[in-house]
Each structure stands twice: as structure tokens, then as C-alpha cells.
Amino acid sequence: MTPTPFGQFVLTRARSAVNTVDELTAGALPYGGQARVARMGGYANPLLSGLLQRLFDVPGVSITVHTEHSPRLLLDLLASRRLDAATLIDYPGHELPVLPSVGMRPVGMEPVFVAMAENHPVAVKEEVSLAELAGDDWVLSPPDGVGWPECFVTTCSDAGFSPRVPHIMVEPQMIGDLVARGHAISPCQATFQASAGIVVRPLVGTPLWIRHLVAWRRDGALAHRAEELVLLAADAHRESLADRPHYTARQARRGEPAGS
Template structure:
């Protein structure tokens, strides 16, 4: 089987829905038909893209790579189909970014420039954002990486550190550590954690690696900013 654009859009629909049932409704097919199509796509790619669990369906590590490249391809195709007038306009600025206050502040400053047309595209994967920047999908992008897991910087990309943000943990109001300004990681090693999904740039692997002892027994770490 040869992959087509519709197959790539199917993969993105499944990733966005987090459920084969919801994805099937979104693309207008039955769940068995979508499941069969996914199996054919995975066979063509030579690896498992999604893994099912009691929480739904989520990309495998290989799937994270596939989805990030798929989104890059589809964005390029969509730009080609919609024309290049905005891209060629001298007053047009295309910004990509990981949704953080840094991106919000940058966009706000650009909106203050008179006569400038701004488009903003957000993605969860910093690697995908970097790929899109390199392929000229953006004029600039705000990215996220982690100590010891810095993003590789291509020779034709100039990168500057804008801010360093700590990892934050959300605790119930009555938790024994909730009143502390800083929470020692070791104090939470035996707690149950809820985790944001892997972003392909080192999270949550970096956190789990540094989690003392019992933290590795749970699916992952806390909410982070």
C-alpha cells in the first residue's frame, strides 16, 4: 500500500481525538473500518503508530516521530493549496510556537506594529516546530527544550534563550506540601502523578530520570509549564 494524503490526515485525526471511536466519527467512517485502515497504514510504515490503553489511544515513540512529520507535510501541502500571497507579502509575519506566555508576549508585541499581518500556528512538539522553521514554514518560532536534552540547532537557524521556566506541580489545597514555595522532588516520589504527553524533545523522560526511587513506578510526572 502506498501512503496518500488522506492516510496522513487519518493519522492526525486519531492523534487529535485520542480515541478510535471519536476519530471515526470525525472522518466519517465506522470504527472497524478505521481500525482496519490504521493497520494497513502501520504495515506500510513498518511500525506501530498508536498503542491502546485504558486511557484511550496514544502515539508510541515511533508514532510521535510519524505524527510530527505528518503534521509538517500536511501544513506544507495546505499552504501550497491555499496559495502563497501571504507568504510573499513583505508585511506578513508567520509565527510558530509552543503555547506558553513567551509566545503570547511575542505575538502581542508584533500586533503593536502597524500594518503587519501576523499568523500564529501552535504545536505541542518542539521538534515539529523546529522542522517547520527550517523548512520556512515560519519566520520565527518559540521552542521548548530541557537541560541535557537541548534541541539540535541547524546551521541556518539562529536561536536565543528567552526564558528559563521551572517545573510546576499542582497539589490539592489540603496537601501536606501545598503551602511550600518550592517542593523537594524527593518528597513527592511516592505520590501518584498525572502527566502531560511526551513532546518528542525530552519530556517527560527527563523528569522521570530525575525522580527519586518510587517515582518511576507511576506513568509519569506532574503538569509542567
Template structure:
């Protein structure tokens, strides 16, 4: 027998009901039929999934293993099948976990009568696809000079600000006391990068390093900020980072000389979605959140004070 989604749903129903008779009644099938189906599933998987007792049935250790994966698989399938609008439910906001998203959420939560749910993803391109497929109503996004997100007719996209890419290093690194550091000075370093995001990262960083005369050595790929900070603080790696990346006694955040890398922050929403009428408000709140996050970073304000007036030539001033 080949395992199918209906078999996973049957296992979930039995586990949730705690009884074969109750699960059969809820599914509209006879108990003998459900029992026979369970027996075939157990034969296919090669182990007993449920143990029968006076109080009903409970999963065996092997059954716990199977059910955990069955629930995860069904959740993914149900999410894929659940397109369209949420009706009268909360507006669905997506984004990559950064100060623009968190600051925007904080402000949206304060608006009376506006209910919002949030979903974070690493890839801006995936978030754009979720918007286009009506699985999100709005999202905060990022892209990079030379690597712009594509225009989608059904989606309104607005820039809310740009910021330079800096470098995070241990405060014990020999170069950590400089006001800025050249990429070429870091040619021998190990780097920790976040995986490809579908828009142009880390390709744009690699291209900037090659322009500086070297190919970066990248033994670590991860998205977890806490793990990145741990590697940096222990002098195991350097990391390119947002200008809003927090410095502390163990980590220094330095501008890159010549500012070869920028990122652009955007807010996007479906033109026919429940947040479309709040589009201008989303832009204002996201812009304010971004600016407040930048203003709170001494390494950014010190860098900004040294710059000539006007936006960089290769960045969208928003």
C-alpha cells in the first residue's frame, strides 16, 4: 500500500479523538473499516502506532514519531491549499524579522479595530509570491541595488528607506577600533552569511568582495541572529549586517569604506486586499519605524555625520 494524505488525516483524526469508535463516528465510517485501515497503515510503516487501553488509545513512541511528521506534512499541505482571502478575519502581514517589521507591527497593534496576524520568512521573493497568490495581504520587503524585486501588477510597492550594509566583528578584532573598514582589509577572514534570499543576497556581497580583490571564505550559513552573534563575538567569523545590527561590549559594528553595499526597505500590499485602503498609513508607519531604528544606532549616526549631503547614486532614496 502507498501512503497517501488520507491515511495521514486518518491517523491525526484517531489521535485527536483518542478512540477508534469516536474517530470513525466523526469521519462517517464504520469502526471495523477504520480499524482495518489503521492496520494497513501500520503494516506499511512497519510498526505499531497506537496502543489500546481502558481509557482509549494512545500513541506508542513510534506512533509519536509518525504523528509529529504527519501533522507537519498536513499543515504544509493545508497551507498550500488554503489560498484566497481570509474573509472577515485579521489582515495578514508578512516580512523578514527586522526593525521595520517589528516597528510597523507595534504601531499597527495600537490602531483600534485593526486585527493583524504576522508571518516571517527569510526570502523577500517568497513573500512577494505569497502576496501575489493571496496568502498575504501586505509585507515588508528588502532588495538591493542591481537586484530589484520584480513589479507585480496586482501589488502596490513603496520604498520606505535605504540603509548601508555594515560589518559586525568581535570587539577584540584588531580592526574593531577603526571608524570604518575596507573590504580588502578583511580578505583573510571567515564569514557567516545568511542563505540566498531569492532577490540578490548574498550574491551582491560576494560581488562586492570580488570587486575588492578577493572571494570571501564562507564556512557558515545561517539565519538565526543569536547564532550569528555568537560566532562573531567569539571571533569565529565576521558578518555583513544591517546598519541597525546592535553593537555591544563583545561586538563592534563598522561601516564599510566607500559604502559599496546598500539595502532598500519596502512595504507592499495587494491592491484588492483589506490593507489597500491603509497603504499610505503603512508607508508612514514603516518609514518612521525604520528611521527610529537607525537613529538609535550610534555607529550609524556617526557614519551619517561623515557623509556628504544627498542619497547615494546607486540607491533609491524612497
């Protein structure tokens, strides 16, 4: 039997619905016991990786992982019981909303840096101002539902220019390739890993910040370990920053500790 085009459409939607039900029931509480599995979500970055490594080392904790580009989507997945906990980001002036069913705690703040080709004219400087980059092409990630890249565009406007953005993408490897070849520059998190042909520089005056948070469902599989989750995430964030020379050098120039 061969389905018609409409039948194939129905089958595709049905499979999607079944997968959603499987996600919901996978973390359901069995009668009289704890959840069978803890469903973690987050934005794919070193903080999430470090937290997962620590959670996988905890005896008796079974983990599944779901990554998304949008912190707001991750928060919605928490609210709809499709995740038990997640690492999130937001920006000063663009904070995530507080939901009654979701606990949320900040675990760290970091400035936004800029990644550029090592032969960029200002790459020799320890810090660069946004105004010096007004003539460059930028590669930005698409809107994340929290305030990016709107807050970046506003900050550029405050610096006296409107950024030219011919490239929109989320794939780190493709972004890195564009930057290394000198086709664009990119704002990046402090935990961004510089690679061959790329340097990472802080912005003069630190005009942009990112806040890292951990959130959990108050009735989810990790609710009883919320404090431990916060401590593990904060430790993972500090460790990831301490491993980035461009960040530690910035902190040393300011006489500030590596986690501030």
C-alpha cells in the first residue's frame, strides 16, 4: 500500500505527535517513585557541556539532552513539561520572564567579545571599540526570542553605526570559517574557542553582557536537586572561562578574578 501525498503528510504529523508523547511520558513519575530520567535542555555551549559532565558523574541520575538556539523556546519546553531543567541565557534589559511553574537562578555573567581574523587591522589591539568595526561585515545568529540580536544592533546604534549583516547562521563551524577567511566578524560569548586564523578580543567599555541561568520545573525530576544543579552549573561556568586566554587576560588587566 502506498500513501497518497496527503496520507504521507498525515503520517509525518502523526509520527511527530507520537515523539512528543514519548518525550512527555519518558520523564513521568512512576507510581510511588522518582522519575525514570531527567530531561536536560540548553544552548550548546561549554557551560552546558560542563554541567552535563558533572551530572553524568552523579550516581543514579539518568540524563537525556535536548539543545535549542532559543532560550525562550527552552523555557517554553520547561513550562510544557517537555524538559525538567535547562541552561539558559538572557541579556540585561532583556531578561527572561518568571514563570510560576519554573524555578530559575543566575549562575554567571560575562561580557560579549568579538571574533575576527588574525590579520584584521585591529586584531593587534588588546581591546577594540565597536566604532572601529563600523565598516565590517558581521555574521549574527538569528533572533533567539529573548533579545538577541536586537540588543547588539541597539548597542551598535549607540556607537554611531548600523551593522552590516549579510550573514545569519548558528553553526559554529561555518561562523568560524567565515571569520577565519576574513569575510566577516562576529560577536561571541567569552567561552568561544579561538582557533587557527581567529583571534577573540574584548570590547572597550564592555557595552554588552550575557547572563547565564539554570532553570528547572518545580515538579520535575531535578527539582529536589535544584541547589546542587545551581552549584554545578556555576562551577562549570567558572571552569569554562578560566580556560579562555582572551578572557583571563582581560580580567588580569582589570585586576578582577576570573569568575566576575
